[in-house]
Amino acid sequence: MAPQTPPATLPSSVLVTGAASGIGRATVVHLLQCGVRVIAADRDADGLSTLVRESGGEIASFVCDLAQPAARAQLFHEAAALGYEGAVNCAGTEGRPDALVAQDAETLDRVLDVNLRATVHALRAQLLHLLPKRRGSIVNLASIYGLRGQPRWVVYSASKAGVIGLTQGAALEAAQGGVRVNAVAPGPIDTPLLRRATHEQLQRTAAMVPMKRNGQPHEVVQAIAWLLSDASGYVTGAVLPVDGGMAAQAATQPELPSTESLSTLEPST
Numbered sequence: 001m002a003p004q005t006p007p008a009t010l011p012s013s014v015l016v017t018g019a020a021s022g023i024g025r026a027t028v029v030h031l032l033q034c035g036v037r038v039i040a041a042d043r044d045a046d047g048l049s050t051l052v053r054e055s056g057g058e059i060a061s062f063v064c065d066l067a068q069p070a071a072r073a074q075l076f077h078e079a080a081a082l083g084y085e086g087a088v089n090c091a092g093t094e095g096r097p098d099a100l101v102a103q104d105a106e107t108l109d110r111v112l113d114v115n116l117r118a119t120v121h122a123l124r125a126q127l128l129h130l131l132p133k134r135r136g137s138i139v140n141l142a143s144i145y146g147l148r149g150q151p152r153w154v155v156y157s158a159s160k161a162g163v164i165g166l167t168q169g170a171a172l173e174a175a176q177g178g179v180r181v182n183a184v185a186p187g188p189i190d191t192p193l194l195r196r197a198t199h200e201q202l203q204r205t206a207a208m209v210p211m212k213r214n215g216q217p218h219e220v221v222q223a224i225a226w227l228l229s230d231a232s233g234y235v236t237g238a239v240l241p242v243d244g245g246m247a248a249q250a251a252t253q254p255e256l257p258s259t260e261s262l263s264t265l266e267p268s269t
Ligand SMILES: NC(=O)c1ccc[n+]([C@@H]2O[C@H](COP(=O)([O-])OP(=O)(O)OC[C@H]3O[C@@H](n4cnc5c(N)ncnc54)[C@H](O)[C@@H]3O)[C@@H](O)[C@H]2O)c1
Pocket: 017, 018, 019, 020, 021, 022, 023, 024, 041, 042, 043, 044, 047, 064, 065, 066, 067, 089, 090, 091, 092, 093, 094, 114, 141, 142, 143, 144, 185, 186, 187, 188, 189, 190, 191, 192, 193, 194
């Protein structure tokens, strides 16, 4: 008897940004193991070289700071020339988690430039490449902090809420064009981004999760791979939490800055 559910098929080639570390790196390794050709982009040249050296499979790598308009335009031009049917927009930065009033303007702008502005331009370039083919799947990296406010992560939250709006609106525009656009919204995942926090902060973060642990990159990769594959062929505009239950609870028990630390702040430009 023929199986009622056909096996999931991944796109034959996928563009991954933020490929040198964490969730992006784990995504690239998984896709290569599945026989997918990967176009990997990151600003971290050493991290990319290590990835290419250590992973088998067909991989083209591009060193690119996605916050730089000319560099990212060049990347999207070269990626289109190689051709791809799927994209994962993973490049992101946490900035410097602290109270909004304690932040410097340069760091705030950097978070918005990398997490939101670069994702807007990436998504536009990817749609321009995929819509004429009437086929493709794009996955953006949002965050639980894009779904919920979080002290000390205010601009990061805003950037990821922007990614969610971008995902939903673009999904509607592309819905009849054969291209699906979705997002994953991870909770705390054990990557270099998270490990830049102190041990104590990491323990507090895990305690906010209903499952009482931080997630592993491969647990996000499974969701990304499903959204890339035709197994999710009727899913677009979705924002899939991969967060040990955080999005389901009423509050994330946020770590509030003390009023004492706020009152000692110098005005910042
Ligand atoms: N780790 C978590 O807890 C977590 C939770 C929610 C969402 N996310 C999101 O997932 C994505 C991946 O995060 P991660 O935890 O793997 O982080 P990570 O720091 O391990 O990896 C991020 C990668 O993005 C690259 N990158 C940063 N700025 C760039 C730029 N301007 N141009 C090109 N590349 C750039 C970095 O070099 C790095 O390789 C990010 O968008 C992040 O916001 C992570």
